Amino acid sequence: MKFALKCSPGQKIERRSEKVAIIGAGPAGLGAAGYLICKGFQVDVYDKLPEPGGLMIFGIPEYRVPKKNVRAGVKELIELGVNFILRTKVVADEEEHVDxxxxxxxxxxxxxLINNYNAVLIATGTWKSRTLGVPGENLKGVYLALDYLYRIYTSELGYLPKSVIYPTGEKVAVIGAGLTAVDAAIEAQRQGAKEVYVLYRRTINEAPAGKMEIQGLIKRGIKFVELVGITEILGKDHVEAVKLIKMRLGKPDRSGRPAPEPIPGSEYTMDMDTVIAAVGEVPTPPFKDGCCGIKLTLHGTIDIDQKHRTTRKGVFAAGDVATGPSLIGKALKNGIDAAMAIEEYLLKGGWREQ
Incomplete structure (x- = not known):
């Protein structure tokens, strides 16, 4: 995973006076930092974590993104002159604790930052999981997938004690079928669960993770149950069972996939002692809508134009916080595209029309 994509071998970088602050050291932020440092700009990257890499280090398993590759890319950026300001959170208004x-x-x-830098790029990603929105999701034994995985990987890296890892029961239900759901199911099995079920409201053909990933789970002995929706989590204090309803596929929805429709009277329960919600992540901009003159969209992403410009002059946004959840490669490219727009702004000026 290389981030300094625009430096030619042996290129002598001519240093410029303009300073750029990048908020977030995930793929979009690192991609932007690599481009801008090679163009001679001064680049400071702010991140709340103890090392750069974002979810590539702290939320995604080693088999999917080797951490040594991420660290090699970061080392190259540091050698080029990128300044990382770690364990530092950029705040604006009301603070919300996220992973x-x-x-x-x-x-x-x-x-x-806006006042002290010539340009600011917000690339804070999606550090919060969607909740299930069903009764019983506050019971003990119900976890959000990103939080569940983050605790495991951060502990394995030695940054947090093993005691922060959530206890995993013997029968685990993972809700969802994206890559995070796949990773959560594998980790639950690795944590000692005897039975792991991935419950999905569509079929394997519509699974966001892709058919091959789901088939890989099945080969591991993880059970994939399609066309089921969760309606309630049952238990007195701790999870005891999940209440499900069978689904059928209807007409395509906004995603272009067939919409799952509940079949009346088809409810049933499955005994479980752990539930992991993996139904997607939501953008985590470092401000509420309108703060610092920056607007959000109805989806909670930062409102940008085709050149990644926000509604505040000099402030840009890139990656999942602007586009919604995406794959690493797309976020990386998005960050580089934003960096090109920042270069244009710093050299030529001009701003979006309101």
Whole structure:
């Protein structure tokens, strides 16, 4: 995973006076940092975690993204002159605790960065999981997938004690069929679960993770149950069972996939002692809608134009916080595209029409 994509071998970088602040050291932020440092700009990358890499280090398993590759790319950026300011959270208005906040030692206000830098790029990603929105999801033994995985990987890296890892029961239900659901199912099995079920409201053909990933789970002995929706989590204090309803596929919805429709009267229960919700992540911009003159969309992403410009002059956004959840390669490219727009802005000026 290389981030300094625009430096030619042996290229002598001519240093410029313009300074750019990048908020977030995930793939979009690192991609942007690589482009901008090679163009001679001064680049400071702010991140709340103890090392750069974002979810590639702290939320995605080694078999999917080798951490040594991420670290090699970061080392190259540092050698080129990128300055990483770690364990530092950029804040604006009301603070909300999300995954990764455990390591914050310093805070800096977004407005301060906007005033002190020639351009700011927000690339804070999606550090919060969607909830299931069903009765019983506050019972003990119900976890959000990103939080579940983050605790495991951060502990394995030695940053947090093993005690932070959530206890995994013997019968685990993972809700969802994206890559995060696949990773959560594998980790639950690795944590000692005897039976792991991946419950999905569509079929294997519509699974966001792809058919091959789901087939890989099945080969591991993980059971894939399609065309089921969860309606309730049952238990007195701790999870005891999940209440499900059978689904059928209807007409395509906004995603272009067939919409799952519940079949009346088809409810049934399955005994479980652990539930992991993996139904997607939501963008985590470092501000509420309108703060610092920056608007959000109805989906919670940062409102940008085709050149990654926000509604505040000099502030850009890239990656999942602007596009919604995507794959690493897409976020990386999105960050580089934003960096090209920042270069254009710093050299030529001009801004979006409101």
């Amino acid at each position: 990764g906040d455990d390591f914050v030692e310093h805070k800096v206000h977004l407005e301060e």
